[in-house]
Amino acid sequence: KNQVEQSPQSLIILEGKNCTLQCNYTVSPFSNLRWYKQDTGRGPVSLTIMTFSENTKSNGRYTATLDADTKQSSLHITASQLSDSASYICVVSDRGSTLGRLYFGRGTQLTVWP
Amino acid sequence: EADIYQTPRYLVIGTGKKITLECSQTMGHDKMYWYQQDPGMELHLIHYSYGVNSTEKGDLSSESTVSRIRTEHFPLTLESARPSHTSQYLCASSESIRKYGYTFGSGTRLTVV
Numbered sequence: 566k567n568q569v570e571q572s573p574q575s576l577i578i579l580e581g582k583n584c585t586l587q588c589n590y591t592v593s594p595f596s597n598l599r600w601y602k603q604d605t606g607r608g609p610v611s612l613t614i615m616t617f618s619e620n621t622k623s624n625g626r627y628t629a630t631l632d633a634d635t636k637q638s639s640l641h642i643t644a645s646q647l648s649d650s651a652s653y654i655c656v657v658s659d660r661g662s663t664l665g666r667l668y669f670g671r672g673t674q675l676t677v678w679p
Numbered sequence: 680e681a682d683i684y685q686t687p688r689y690l691v692i693g694t695g696k697k698i699t700l701e702c703s704q705t706m707g708h709d710k711m712y713w714y715q716q717d718p719g720m721e722l723h724l725i726h727y728s729y730g731v732n733s734t735e736k737g738d739l740s741s742e743s744t745v746s747r748i749r750t751e752h753f754p755l756t757l758e759s760a761r762p763s764h765t766s767q768y769l770c771a772s773s774e775s776i777r778k779y780g781y782t783f784g785s786g787t788r789l790t791v792v
Contacts, residue, residue, distance in 0.1 A: 569721070599780050606688075608769050608783030609722075654722075656780070667781075669721040 568592045571655050571670035579678055582645055586673045588638040588655030596660035600629050600640045603652045603672065612640070612653075645677045682706075685770050685784035692760055692791055700755045700787045702770035711753040712781070714769040715739060722769065728753055760791045 572587045590598070597616045601609035613622045613629040615638070621630045626643045642649055652672040659666050683704040692698055704711065709730045714722040724737030728747040742764070743757050753772075757764055767788050771781040 574719075606786065606788065608683075608685075608771070608785050609781075610783070611780050614780060658780075667724075671719060671721045674719075 568668045569655055569657050569670040571653075571673050573673060574671070575674040575676070577676045577678060578645055580645060580647060583641065583643050584645060584675065586640045586642075586653050586655075586675070588640070588670055590636050590638070590655070590657045590668070592636075592657040592659050592668050594660050595633060595636070596658040598629075598631055598638050598658070599656045600627070600638075601654040601656060603654055605651070609654055642675075645675075647677050647679060650675060650677045683770060683772055683782050683784040685768075685787050687787060688785060689788045690790070692789075694759075694761055694791055696760050696791075698757050698760055698789070700768055700770075700789070702753045702755070702784055703751050704753075704772040704782070704784075705751065706772060706774070706782065707750065708772035708774050708782075709750065710773045711747070712771045712773075713737070713743075713745060713753070713755050714771065715741070716767045716769055716786075726755065760789075762791045765789060765791050 569590045578584050599614045600612045603609040612627050615622050615631045617633050628641045631638045652674050654672040655670040657668045686701045711728045713726040716722045723739035725739050725741040726745040728734045734745050745755050767786050769786045770784040773781050
């Protein structure tokens with residue numbers, strides 16, 4: 566069973582609307598959580614990173630939240646644009662070793678329609 | 680501008696051919712990684728390196744091999760390609776996973792026919 570689960574698997578919204586993507590994880594001990602954006606045919610690009618003590622982090626129209634107690638994170642996109650169409654991947658790092666290890670979700674495929 | 684480059688972007692080859700996927704980074708990162716990604720699935724680590732002359736196999740069994748002769752270069756080789764190798768291959772590098780995460784290349788989409 567994957568230790569990082571994302572929902573929904575896919576989402577279609579109209580341009581200008583807001584949306585929220587979810588990430589639940591079981592990775593322990595937890596180090597940090599990142600959200601990546603992956604355009605079709607490209608490599609993932611980091612949007613935000615949050616450590617255990619951080620509850621929210623913003624990057625422009627992207628706002629990520631983290632509840633380390635319930636092991637849940639969300640990525641909220643405000644006033645969506647056509648260029649937001651991409652796969653959004655949740656990645657959790659553990660601190661079980663000195664070098665850390667990354668656990669990847671399968672991503673949420675977001676499509677923004679005009 | 681510091682970056683990570685992968686070539687080719689797309690490759691279609693016949694079964695049994697030997698191929699090398701190139702990955703280079705200009706950031707001076709010691710740590711480099713190869714991931715395999717199928718559509719709608721999570722990334723799977725197939726190889727990693729923590730420095731020159733250091734290479735390790737990842738979580739996903741792979742018939743590919745890697746080398747790390749120079750810090751900036753981390754090529755992946757398939758001696759005899761098969762249709763089951765059809766996938767997207769992503770190269771990444773990092774100075775510190777916990778502090779900075781990964782910088783990914785644009786990927787190589789490999790199709791073996």
